Amino acid sequence: MNDMRIVERDVNTQKAKITARGVQVHYGTTHALKDVNVDILANTVTAFIGPSGCGKSTFLRCLNRMNDTVASARVSGEILIDGENIYDKRVDPVQLRAKVGMVFQKPNPFPKSIYDNVAYGPKIHGMTRNKAELDEIVEKALRKAALWNEAKDRLNSPGTGLSGGQQQRLCIARAIATAPEVLLMDEPCSALDPIATAQVEELIDELRASFSVVIVTHSMQQAARVSQRTAFFHLGNLVEYGETGTIFTNPSDPRTESYISGRIG
Numbered sequence: 001m002n003d004m005r006i007v008e009r010d011v012n013t014q015k016a017k018i019t020a021r022g023v024q025v026h027y028g029t030t031h032a033l034k035d036v037n038v039d040i041l042a043n044t045v046t047a048f049i050g051p052s053g054c055g056k057s058t059f060l061r062c063l064n065r066m067n068d069t070v071a072s073a074r075v076s077g078e079i080l081i082d083g084e085n086i087y088d089k090r091v092d093p094v095q096l097r098a099k100v101g102m103v104f105q106k107p108n109p110f111p112k113s114i115y116d117n118v119a120y121g122p123k124i125h126g127m128t129r130n131k132a133e134l135d136e137i138v139e140k141a142l143r144k145a146a147l148w149n150e151a152k153d154r155l156n157s158p159g160t161g162l163s164g165g166q167q168q169r170l171c172i173a174r175a176i177a178t179a180p181e182v183l184l185m186d187e188p189c190s191a192l193d194p195i196a197t198a199q200v201e202e203l204i205d206e207l208r209a210s211f212s213v214v215i216v217t218h219s220m221q222q223a224a225r226v227s228q229r230t231a232f233f234h235l236g237n238l239v240e241y242g243e244t245g246t247i248f249t250n251p252s253d254p255r256t257e258s259y260i261s262g263r264i265g
């Protein structure tokens with residue numbers, strides 16, 4: 001692909017934040033994910049790419065047990081975060097989702113003020129003792145999400161009154177307010193215009209200083225722009241995983257090559 005701009009940036013760590021071993025997912029009789037094994041690195045943006053229906057979102061949702069909410073879904077295998085099995089019976093999925101935040105395809109702010117959108121998570125998780133501490137968390141999260149300057153004079157206005165790109169940054173602020181360690185993003189820019197997309201992409205690059213970021217994207221250009229590692233899925237298999245530059249310029253599997261060159265998908 002000639003217009004592919006691959007930005008090589010150093011990955012400072014080889015530390016695995018998330019380890020998946022033998023992960024399988026069935027929805028009823030549909031075998032959606034087949035024996036996925038991967039180590040996802042800390043402080044790295046990892047992109048999941050592949051044709052529609054290949055299992056990208058299914059795997060992403062395994063990482064914070066969102067599939068628990070799908071009645072027909074059965075997940076097996078092991079997913080460890082910092083060495084701890086997140087499917088262990090003792091793990092509370094609500095606590096897990098504070099640690100592994102998620103941003104969805106369509107910006108989905110709560111019908112509350114900008115302030116309350118961000119304050120919601122820290123409040124329900126009892127993270128603060130008083131209003132001053134909560135104010136500080138809200139400001140920090142909005143600054144990290146590059147929304148503070150636009151939002152600081154209208155914190156009590158409804159989140160839904162923001163533009164689409166601002167709403168998505170508000171959702172990012174909401175996700176990071178609970179001090180997660182991993183941020184999952186399921187096509188976070190698909191509802192945004194090019195300018196808002198560029199802002200969110202820039203933000204993703206900044207966020208990896210604090211989090212391990214995993215992004216599902218249909219745009220190979222976006223994967224090349226924002227990620228340091230890429231995983232290519234096909235028909236429920238994780239076909240190839242490696243450095244983004246290598247996956248896009250010198251993939252080892254013919255299925256990856258076909259997808260990258262536009263022959264499948």
Ligand SMILES: Nc1ncnc2c1ncn2[C@@H]1O[C@H](COP(=O)(O)OP(=O)(O)OP(=O)(O)O)[C@@H](O)[C@H]1O
Nearest residue numbers: 027030032051052053054055056057058059070072
């Ligand atoms: N809630 C569900 N119930 C039943 N089947 C599902 C459900 N969610 C996904 N599937 C099936 O699992 C497979 C993988 O779907 P998934 O959404 O993970 O793919 P994807 O790669 O993210 O696709 P897309 O790029 O189109 O979003 C598909 O066959 C899909 O139809």
